[in-house]
Amino acid sequence: MFCSMTKKRVWSGTHWEMLGVTVVLFVIVAVFVDLKPAVDENFFFSTSDPGVRESKKVEQRFPSQPQLILAVSSQDISSPRYLSRIQRLTQQIEAIDEVSAVKSLTAGPKSFQDALEGEFWRRLLIAKDRKSSNVIVFLENKDPEKPIKRIERIMHELDEKDFRIHIAGPPYVVEMIRRSLAHDFWYFSLTAVVLFGLTMAAMFRSARVFLGMLATCASAVLLTLLLQSIFGRKIGILTVNLGTIVFVVALSHLVYMTFNWQTLADRGHRLGKESPNLAADARRMTFPASFWSMVCASLGFGSLLIVQAKPLRELGFGGVLGTVVAFICAYVMYPPFLRWSVPRKSKLVEQEPPRRFWSQRYTLLSLGVILLSAGLGFGLTKVNTDPSLLDYFKPHSKLRDGLEYVDNSGGCNPLTLVVSAADGSLLNTDAAYEKMWRLHGALENYKDVGTVISLPTLLSEGDRTPFSFLLSYEKMTEMMEQPKYARVAKSFVTKDRTDAMFLVRMVEERRDKYRL
Structure with a gap:
């Protein structure tokens, strides 16, 4: 009898231990994990992307801020x-x-x-x-x-x-994207807790079940964020919703386990009575389906690890990690709450489709679905794979309005062009100067180009000074590389004078073709 009483005290105390784990995880994440979304100018591209590597080379040759x-x-x-x-x-x-x-x-x-x-x-x-x-x-x-x-x-x-x-x-x-992501992170996380939590409380009509679901799902989210931080992963443009995803994935395991727990209680006429042994039976009953569901979800997220887009790869890694963590938390943390709870009759009942449903072949319906899917597939040709920069932002927002105004006054999308002589000659000669001016004029005459800043425009300022005819373009360039002139020439021509940079501000509003 003493052993039975001890065992009962252990079982009844386990759910408090799980709540303690949730509190500890919350404190650790709040103190040690950086929850601020990390966004930079190349947030969509990986460091191995050819375009990013080319941009890095340009930045190294033409240092700028x-x-x-x-x-x-x-x-x-x-x-x-x-x-x-x-x-x-x-x-x-x-x-x-x-x-x-x-x-x-x-x-x-x-x-x-x-x-x-x-x-x-x-x-x-x-x-x-x-x-x-x-x-x-x-x-x-x-x-x-x-x-x-x-x-x-x-x-x-x-x-x-x-x-x-x-x-x-x-x-x-x-910075505006980072602020939006920070808002979405807290908004969606709190929405998931309130919306799904209250729904489960209404469905299963048990405060203890609700508390167990909330603690388990919250622990899965917190543990995922902690492991992400340990692996050096920060919250990105897509992983900002990872907490909501993990919360829902963990909740799906709990819903099926709770449903099976109630079903077993109904079959054993244990509704309204303490039934601590039913928790283990419900866990065994639900485990195979949950396990394969976890495997399928992990494979789905894992497929994103091989794509080129950096945010999708981050989502793939976080999704695989979160799916596994949600499964572990569901089967380790939640059963003690079921042992603590009393199964009650709810609106959820065990139902199966009538046999007549399975006896029909639904040939015409299946054929119709296939034909409809094939027809919708033709719509893929209409997808805009190169939208305007402005289309990424909400109309009439502060960010969109600023971009539109700057776009109309000279272009808002910067493009860097690096030019060099075909024969490898230097760009500090009169002949090279004239060729770069012609290129500058051709760029400005292109309808999708707003403003062009280049080495010829910089040197033209030197031509306006008194007695400038006594100075060569090389001498002017050397003078503009001095601190007195903020070393401005270094941003437009390399030290060996073989490459020059053209800074082009592209106009996005009236663009109707691909950028390049």
């Missing part, structure tokens, strides 16, 4: 009032620690007229319709979250009816 574009519109961008507010905006942004430099109508050219006449400054700072000017912000290679928050506060303070500030640029897009 992350840039933000603030397009500031007004009725008259040459008015003293507008220029004084541009100066104030420039000075406040320059005071931010993470900002390395700012270029605007009051920081770069000598005056508005000087910017208007200069080939380089006009393209860099003034919109083609002359209804806005750009403030170019160069950021340090750090997390853009803090400086962008400060820039947004400055924009809010200075923005008014005749001084509208619109912001765009890769760091801003990345």
Whole structure:
């Protein structure tokens, strides 16, 4: 009898231990796991992607810093009032620690007229319709979250009816995506807990069953996040919903196990009575189907590990891990709660389709489904595999509005072109200069191109200085590589003068063909 009482105390105490495990996991994840979504400018591509490798090579040969574009519109961008507010905006942004430099109508050219006449400054700072000017912000290679928050506060303070500030640029897009993912992470996680938890509570009519499901599913999610962190994986653009996926996968095992538990209690006339032994029977009854369900789900997620897209691979790894963790938690943590609970009669009843259902062949229905699927397959040819950059963002949102305005004033999608002479000759000669100008003009005449900044436009600024005819283009380039001029030439031509860079801002709104 003593052994029986001891055994009963052990069984009744196990569910409290499982709750303790959930609390411990919660504390560990809250303290040690970084739940902030990690997004960078190449968040969609893997490091082995040919395009990413090519971009890295260009960055190494033409060092540059992350840039933000603030397009500031007004009725008259040459008015003293507008220029004084541009100066104030420039000075406040320059005071931010993470900002390395700012270029605007009051920081770069000598005056508005000087910017208007200069080939380089006009393209860099003034919109083609002359209804806005750009403030170019160069950021340090750090997390853009803090400086962008400060820039947004400055924009809010200075923005008014005749001084509208619109912001765009890769760091801003990345930060907005990160904020959206952080919102989705908490929103979907809490929604899953509330929606599915309350549904299960209503279906099984047991607070103890509800508590067990909540603790088990929460532990599966927390353990998955912890293991992801241990393996060096961060929350990404698709894995932000991994917690919800794991919660639902774990819940599916629990629903079937609970249903079998109630079915066994009904067959044994144990409804409304304590039946601790039924938990083990329900677990054995459910295990084979749950195991193969876990295997199939893991294989489905595992197929994503061989694709090229980085977010899909991250989802594949997290999905396989979460599916296995959900299965283990379901069969280790949940049975003690069933032993603790009392099976009660619910709306869930054991039902099977009538025999007449299985006796029919449904030939016409099956043929119809096959033909319909084949017909819908032709719709794949209509799928837009190269959508506009703007299509990725919600219309009338702050991010979309900023991108659209900057896009209309000179293009919002940056494209880097690296050119070199076909015969390998240097690009510091008069002949090379003329050829690059012709290329520059051809690019600007292309309808999908907004603004082009290149070495010829930079050197043209040198041509405007007094006695510039005494200096060669090589000498001008060397001068512009000095700290006095912020080493600007290094961003447009290599040290050996064999490669030059053209920075092209592509217009997305009116594009109707593939980009390249």
